[in-house]
Each structure stands twice: as structure tokens, then as C-alpha cells.
Amino acid sequence: MTGTTGTTGMNGGSGPLRVGLVGYGLAGSVFHAPLIAATEGLVLDTVVTSNPERQEQARAEHGAGLRFAGRPEELWARAGELDLIVLASPNKTHVPLATAALEAGLPVVVDKPIAGTAAEARTLAALAEEKDLFLSVFQNRRWDNDFRTLQRLLADGTLGDVWRFESRFERWRPRPKGGWRESGNPEEIGGLLYDLGSHVVDQALVLFGPAASVYAESDVRRAGAEADDDTFIAITHANGVRSHLYVSATTAQLGPRFRVLGSEAGYVKYGLDPQEAALREGERPRAGKPWGVEPETMWGRVGSGESPLTGGGTPVPTADGDYPAYYAAVAAALRDGAPNPVPATQAAAALDVLEAARRSARDGLVVTL
Incomplete structure (x- = not known):
């Protein structure tokens, strides 16, 4: 051991x-x-x-x-x-x-x-x-429904060679809620870069491997806010894939959760995995009962040449979310x-990216890892 x-x-x-x-x-x-x-x-x-x-x-x-x-x-x-x-x-x-x-x-x-x-x-x-x-x-969020679906699409080659991965974790919270998560005190490790950014960066590294360089833009938009509440991170992976990651509390119109563009097709998925909302409402996973299931109306689409919002592409069944x-x-x-499901060394690699993003946003430069 x-x-x-x-x-x-x-x-x-x-x-x-x-x-x-x-x-x-x-x-x-x-x-x-x-x-x-x-x-x-x-x-x-x-x-x-x-x-x-x-x-x-x-x-x-x-x-x-x-x-x-x-x-x-x-x-x-x-x-x-x-x-x-x-x-x-x-x-x-x-x-x-x-x-x-x-x-x-x-x-x-x-x-x-x-x-x-x-x-x-x-x-x-x-x-x-x-x-x-x-x-x-x-x-x-390695066990989110959309992430598990995308892993399946990558494994079976549906998209071809992926060129760009767009991931958004956006909210509309025009007024700060307060608390340590929104504190500007560096000791609190607050702000969206380290909160939601920890999720989207981890997912990008799991899907597409190590980062070669990082560029970021980070802002404090809301009156009274102390920590970043609107941040963009661009990762160039060692294999050439580019990840564009957005985390925000100031998004009045939410974009797709995933937009993945490959040489053969793209995958576009709207809406958040339902598990957090279910847990907040007091629902609990139980053996033999459906969990993390999404209605067909929320399925993402795979296709090329046309927007999914105008009927382009084919609906793809979303894998069930599986936090348990x-x-x-x-x-x-x-x-x-x-095997350890998430070793600390993998979390350290994500923190390398987050630290590089913070430096990039502060100094306005691309950081090479």
C-alpha cells in the first residue's frame, strides 16, 4: 500500500x-x-x-x-x-x-x-x-453527466481530433453573497479562479493532458466584491488542444456548458449536471433508484455545419451523473x-495552471509551464 x-x-x-x-x-x-x-x-x-x-x-x-x-x-x-x-x-x-x-x-x-x-x-x-x-x-465534477458523456465521445472517436474545448461554469449573481468564498484576503483562497476554476481546469487536464502554456483574464466586476468574479483561462495543452475556460458570477446570458470542436464533428451541451440541485433539495442517491438522470430535452448535440439551436446535429443521450x-x-x-480516484499529485498539476492563470491575469502575459 x-x-x-x-x-x-x-x-x-x-x-x-x-x-x-x-x-x-x-x-x-x-x-x-x-x-x-x-x-x-x-x-x-x-x-x-x-x-x-x-x-x-x-x-x-x-x-x-x-x-x-x-x-x-x-x-x-x-x-x-x-x-x-x-x-x-x-x-x-x-x-x-x-x-x-x-x-x-x-x-x-x-x-x-x-x-x-x-x-x-x-x-x-x-x-x-x-x-x-x-x-x-x-x-x-469528474462524475458530471456532461463530462462522462464527452469522455465517451472522445473514446469512440466521434469528434475526430479535438482542436478546441470550451467549458463554461457561469452564474448570474449580480450581488455578492459575502463569506470567505468571496473574500479578497489571500489567506482565504477565495474567488472564482480557485473555486469554479478548480473544476474546469481539472476537467480539461483529465480530458486533454498536461498544459504547456496558460493565458488568463480575471476581473472583479460587481460593486462591493473583493475577489475575482469573472475569469477566463486559455490553456494550450502539450498535445496541441486549446482549452478555453470561463468561470463567472456575472453572466446575464449563460453560454453552453461544453462546446467541443473536432476535425469530424462538434459537441454542444447546455445546462448543469442535475446532481448538485438534487442534493440541495434533499434528494439522496439510493441503490436501485435512478440518480443523475437528465431529460432528453437537455441532451447535447453532435454535428457539423449548423448551430444546435437551429436544429443542427443529432441529440446524444447524456450519461447519468455519478457522484456516488x-x-x-x-x-x-x-x-x-x-486506485485512488483523484491523487493529490493530479490536484497539484491543476494548481500549477491556476497559479499560472493568476500570474498571467496580473501581469498580462502568457505563462509557459
């Missing part, structure tokens, strides 16, 4: 793996806790939150037997009772908490971004390797030494 594959459960292989979840805000309550609870072989054991309302919410959603801790350090003190730590805490806490968990001998899942810099991410990866512990990053697959893979890695 290595830091990039897995470990056998600390409970000796009997019973479910016990998970300690740090944080029960949006990430913890909407994404991690429901997906952990839905995964065979995992059980949510302890939630770290000192907020009484969040404790009450978590108990109502996950049972009276759920335990609570006021501080993460309480988990390190009883590391022998747990098999996995999941960090759904603010970005600035990811590195110190992941370091402490690994030092306590605990495998770790960290929400994205794993760190503020690629160097920090690689230091964490090296520590996990040294400790022979599992360390993974929650890049859930991430934690199923985590459980398999911990139990059986199966």
Missing part, C-alpha cells in the same frame, strides 16, 4: 469504515455527508462542528447515533476509532488540517482546492507517501488497494 493507492481499514477489515467529517456547511451537508452515507462500506461516525444548529441538522439527517466534536483536534486524539477523515472546511484550513490528520495516521479526503499552491499540494502528497497513507481530492462513484472508489482504495 502506498499514499497514492490505499490502506486497509483500521478496524481490521470488519464492519464499515468509520468517517470523521470536518465541517457541516454547504460542502459537508450537501455533498460529503449524503454521499458518504450512500456508500456501501462507509459510515458517517463523527461530524466536527461547534454550531448547535448544524449539529441538530446533522443529527436529523444522519441519525441520533452520530457523534460530534467541537474541534478537529478531538479526532486526532482518538484516531484509532476512525478510518478516514474528510475535510469539508474552509479552503485556508485544508493544508494544516490535512497535515495534522496524516501526522495522526489517518487517511484523508480533502475538498478542492486541496491547497493554495501546487508546492503545498505536493508537500502533502509527499507526507502521505512517507506515512503510507491514502490522500485524495474531492473533484466531484467517487466515495465508492475511496472505499475500494481503502479496503482493497484499488
Whole structure:
């Protein structure tokens, strides 16, 4: 077993793996806790939150037997009772908490971004390797419906040689919501570049490989906003594919989620994967029941020579979204030494691009990697 594959459960292989979840805000309550609870072989054991309302919410959603801790350090003190730590805490806490968990001998899942810099991410990866512990990053949008569909189209050669990949994660939020995610304090690692940018960059690298150069434009558009809320990233991949990535909270008219142009055909897909909305509404994935299913009216189109909005192209069935697959893979890695679904070294490569994008936007230049 290595830091990039897995470990056998600390409970000796009997019973479910016990998970300690740090944080029960949006990430913890909407994404991690429901997906952990839905995964065979995992059980949510302890939630770290000192907020009484969040404790009450978590108990109502996950049972009276759920335990609570006021501080993460309480988990390190009883590391022998747990098999996995999941960090759904603010970005600035990811590195110190992941370091402490690994030092306590605990495998770790960290929400994205794993760190503020690629160097920090690689230091964490090296520590996990040294400790022979599992360390993974929650890049859930590798299991989005449109992304899985595009992977299928690339694998079967439908598009030919891809020349340009356009990816948009756009919203219309003309007034800032506040909170650490929109803070201008560099210590908070806020702003869309590191928030939604972590998703679109990761997807581009998974699809088309390493980046050779990066150019970016980043702006603070909204009155009262402190961090970037309208950012464009252009990646030239080592294989020649160009990725044009847009993340924005200021988009009054939303563009296609994906527009992929190849030598034989293009693929255009509108609309976001439905899983986040379903989780926010309280729906939960359950064995034997449909999950991540999209209506035919939202299917993307493959074709050439005409816009899909005027009837061009052929509708392509969208693969079902599958966020539960991430934690199923985590459980398999911990139990059986199966591959890590998202190694920290891959997250570090994405951070190389994000750091280059920040430098490019600041200095107005193309950054070579």
C-alpha cells in the first residue's frame, strides 16, 4: 500500500469504515455527508462542528447515533476509532488540517482546492507517501453527466481530433453573497479562479493532458466584491488542444456548458449536471433508484455545419451523473488497494495552471509551464 493507492481499514477489515467529517456547511451537508452515507462500506461516525444548529441538522439527517466534536483536534486524539477523515472546511484550513490528520495516521479526503499552491499540494502528497497513507481530492465534477458523456465521445472517436474545448461554469449573481468564498484576503483562497476554476481546469487536464502554456483574464466586476468574479483561462495543452475556460458570477446570458470542436464533428451541451440541485433539495442517491438522470430535452448535440439551436446535429443521450462513484472508489482504495480516484499529485498539476492563470491575469502575459 502506498499514499497514492490505499490502506486497509483500521478496524481490521470488519464492519464499515468509520468517517470523521470536518465541517457541516454547504460542502459537508450537501455533498460529503449524503454521499458518504450512500456508500456501501462507509459510515458517517463523527461530524466536527461547534454550531448547535448544524449539529441538530446533522443529527436529523444522519441519525441520533452520530457523534460530534467541537474541534478537529478531538479526532486526532482518538484516531484509532476512525478510518478516514474528510475535510469539508474552509479552503485556508485544508493544508494544516490535512497535515495534522496524516501526522495522526489517518487517511484523508480533502475538498478542492486541496491547497493554495501546487508546492503545498505536493508537500502533502509527499507526507502521505512517507506515512503510507491514502490522500485524495474531492473533484466531484469528474462524475458530471456532461463530462462522462464527452469522455465517451472522445473514446469512440466521434469528434475526430479535438482542436478546441470550451467549458463554461457561469452564474448570474449580480450581488455578492459575502463569506470567505468571496473574500479578497489571500489567506482565504477565495474567488472564482480557485473555486469554479478548480473544476474546469481539472476537467480539461483529465480530458486533454498536461498544459504547456496558460493565458488568463480575471476581473472583479460587481460593486462591493473583493475577489475575482469573472475569469477566463486559455490553456494550450502539450498535445496541441486549446482549452478555453470561463468561470463567472456575472453572466446575464449563460453560454453552453461544453462546446467541443473536432476535425469530424462538434459537441454542444447546455445546462448543469442535475446532481448538485438534487442534493440541495434533499434528494439522496439510493441503490436501485435512478440518480443523475437528465431529460432528453437537455441532451447535447453532435454535428457539423449548423448551430444546435437551429436544429443542427443529432441529440446524444447524456450519461447519468455519478457522484456516488467517487466515495465508492475511496472505499475500494481503502479496503482493497484499488486506485485512488483523484491523487493529490493530479490536484497539484491543476494548481500549477491556476497559479499560472493568476500570474498571467496580473501581469498580462502568457505563462509557459
